[in-house]
Amino acid sequence: MAMTSAESILARASGSEKVEPGEYVSAVIDKAMCNEGFAAVFMNLGAAGVKRIQDPGRVIVIMDHYVPAPTERAATIHQLVRTGVEQLGITKFYDGRHGIAHQVMMEEGHVLPGELIVGTDSHTCTYGALGAASCGIGFSEMAYVLATGRLWFRIPETMRFLLSGALAPPLSSKDVMLKIAGDHSAEMAQYKSLEFSGEGAREMSVEARMTMSNMAVELGAKFCFFETDEKAEAWLAEKCGGGCEPLVFDKKAPVSSTYEMDLSALEPQVSLPHTVDNVKAISLLERTEVQQAILGSCTNGRLEDLRLAAGILAGRKVHPGVRLLVIPASWKVYRQAMEEGTLGTIIAAGGVILNPGCGPCFGAHGGLLGPGERCISSTNRNFKGRMGSDQAEVYLASPATVAVSAVAGYIADPRDM
Amino acid sequence: MELLKGRGWNFGDNMDTDAIVSGRFLDAPVEEAARHVFESIRPGFVDEVREGDVIVAGANFGCGSSRESAPEALKTLGIGCVVAESFGRIFFRNAIAIGLPAMVCAGVSERFNDGDTARVDVEKATVENLASGSSFAAEPLSGEMLLILESGGIMEVLKSMMGEER
Ligand code: SF4
Numbered sequence: 001m002a003m004t005s006a007e008s009i010l011a012r013a014s015g016s017e018k019v020e021p022g023e024y025v026s027a028v029i030d031k032a033m034c035n036e037g038f039a040a041v042f043m044n045l046g047a048a049g050v051k052r053i054q055d056p057g058r059v060i061v062i063m064d065h066y067v068p069a070p071t072e073r074a075a076t077i078h079q080l081v082r083t084g085v086e087q088l089g090i091t092k093f094y095d096g097r098h099g100i101a102h103q104v105m106m107e108e109g110h111v112l113p114g115e116l117i118v119g120t121d122s123h124t125c126t127y128g129a130l131g132a133a134s135c136g137i138g139f140s141e142m143a144y145v146l147a148t149g150r151l152w153f154r155i156p157e158t159m160r161f162l163l164s165g166a167l168a169p170p171l172s173s174k175d176v177m178l179k180i181a182g183d184h185s186a187e188m189a190q191y192k193s194l195e196f197s198g199e200g201a202r203e204m205s206v207e208a209r210m211t212m213s214n215m216a217v218e219l220g221a222k223f224c225f226f227e228t229d230e231k232a233e234a235w236l237a238e239k240c241g242g243g244c245e246p247l248v249f250d251k252k253a254p255v256s257s258t259y260e261m262d263l264s265a266l267e268p269q270v271s272l273p274h275t276v277d278n279v280k281a282i283s284l285l286e287r288t289e290v291q292q293a294i295l296g297s298c299t300n301g302r303l304e305d306l307r308l309a310a311g312i313l314a315g316r317k318v319h320p321g322v323r324l325l326v327i328p329a330s331w332k333v334y335r336q337a338m339e340e341g342t343l344g345t346i347i348a349a350g351g352v353i354l355n356p357g358c359g360p361c362f363g364a365h366g367g368l369l370g371p372g373e374r375c376i377s378s379t380n381r382n383f384k385g386r387m388g389s390d391q392a393e394v395y396l397a398s399p400a401t402v403a404v405s406a407v408a409g410y411i412a413d414p415r416d417m
Numbered sequence: 418m419e420l421l422k423g424r425g426w427n428f429g430d431n432m433d434t435d436a437i438v439s440g441r442f443l444d445a446p447v448e449e450a451a452r453h454v455f456e457s458i459r460p461g462f463v464d465e466v467r468e469g470d471v472i473v474a475g476a477n478f479g480c481g482s483s484r485e486s487a488p489e490a491l492k493t494l495g496i497g498c499v500v501a502e503s504f505g506r507i508f509f510r511n512a513i514a515i516g517l518p519a520m521v522c523a524g525v526s527e528r529f530n531d532g533d534t535a536r537v538d539v540e541k542a543t544v545e546n547l548a549s550g551s552s553f554a555a556e557p558l559s560g561e562m563l564l565i566l567e568s569g570g571i572m573e574v575l576k577s578m579m580g581e582e583r
Pocket residue numbers: 065100101121123297298299357358361362379380
């Protein structure tokens with residue numbers, strides 16, 4: 001029977017032969033990811049009288065939001081996470097030096113095609129790059145998942161995107177997602193599942209697909225999928241030995257809408273404050289000076305992003321009025337970028353390398369903005385007050401646009417450099 | 418479930434979770450976070466809101482982060498129900514999970530002024546504006562969602578499951 005990716009995975013996980021959009025099911029969860037939210041999950045479990053969780057082997061705990069602890073309060077939360085991990089017998093624990101949870105999940109081979117994965121973070125949808133059905137939930141629901149192994153789901157409708165053509169360098173998949181948000185809206189995919197296919201999707205690296213899936217939640221999507229092709233298989237072989245059942249789209253499955261997009265015609269995109277869908281093509285942007293530039297996060301802190309930026313920064317200097325902060329998505333990314341000289345190039349240009357983690361992305365620590373300041377950022381959200389002051393402004397763009405703007409001192413077109 | 422009745426507060430589209438609870442208060446107790454709800458977009462809201470009030474919002478209410486403190490802070494302030502044209506899905510799940518009724522209701526935000534009394538029947542999925550006399554059909558919640566709300570949240574459901582096991 002023809003089913004979309006979301007339908008086939010939720011049918012399998014709920015033991016049903018066929019499911020329809022709008023239907024509710026109780027599904028068995030394959031993996032559960034917790035960041036520092038695990039402290040609250042652990043407290044919830046204690047309050048409910050749960051001493052043993054259903055399957056500690058399916059739980060992965062990764063501390064990333066407050067590393068290293070910027071406040072005493074954060075340090076105390078970390079202590080509680082360590083206590084909980086120990087008491088509940090969770091062995092897949094990453095104690096704050098491995099990087100941002102979504103990158104670590106993908107890098108350490110915790111994500112397999114066709115799995116149903118929930119996480120205490122909205123960007124859990126990133127794992128769709130490898131064909132997993134993954135989405136964010138809250139702490140109470142996570143406590144329920146750890147205790148019972150299940151959760152209710154509503155079967156979503158699916159939107160299909162057919163991408164044709166290849167992106168012209170230095171454009172990247174971030175420009176594609178910003179373009180979609182700008183053309184349609186931040187809720188175009190509200191409660192829907194996305195499937196990206198076509199030549200444009202096949203051309204993208206797994207890293208570029210991760211950026212796409214990561215941003216899916218900014219369109220309101222529940223899941224985002226790419227097929228398991230040779231690129232995904234090569235990734236899986238390297239991270240977890242491969243041999244997994246691939247996710248293949250069923251083209252006959254009915255979907256709620258289909259969109260076609262030619263990537264070769266795209267120009268760099270910028271999302272203006274304070275919503276992700278407030279997007280302009282860079283050529284239509286007025287001169288906008290910036291005081292900070294952020295390259296990194298779970299959206300765009302991977303090796304290919306850092307390399308692209310380093311290529312632009314090589315032999316140039318960051319504008320004296322700009323602070324360029326670089327946050328590699330993980331320690332593995334950090335180390336490789338260091339060993340191959342990518343970080344050296346960025347530092348020589350005047351960039352400051354921060355430790356892998358969430359840092360300023362959600363406004364907690366490490367590079368916040370003061371009133372009236374402007375930041376060009378490769379992160380995924382520019383809500384008011386997201387990165388410090390309510391009076392600051394965050395502009396979202398691709399790694400290339402961030403790097404070029406850091407040099408120019410204003411938001412600049414990477415094609416001009 | 419009993420009928421909910423309270424003053425409606427009209428909010429526009431795309432009220433994100435950072436606007437409800439800023440990232441600055443993510444590691445703070447919810448009582449502290451609740452004192453700053455909507456501070457950046459509607460200063461003074463927390464002083465005006467009363468027990469049982471209803472938020473009536475446009476599209477995509479609660480888009481953004483998975484922070485459960487967003488619905489929790491609203492509940493802590495006394496908000497009895499959130500009605501919106503559409504919700505960010507994690508906010509919606511979290512609201513149900515902590516026992517705060519959330520109803521998807523098309524057309525509602527254009528027909529509500531601040532202060533109009535709202536009456537919500539969660540089980541029957543109807544929303545009324547008692548000031549104007551208009552009524553709206555909301556999307557019905559599933560049986561499991563109603564059970565969670567009636568129990569006072571998914572943790573209460575879990576507690577009673579644990580009790581049965583013992
Ligand atoms: S890097 Fe930013 S978007 Fe990604 S998980 Fe951390 S806070 Fe969230």
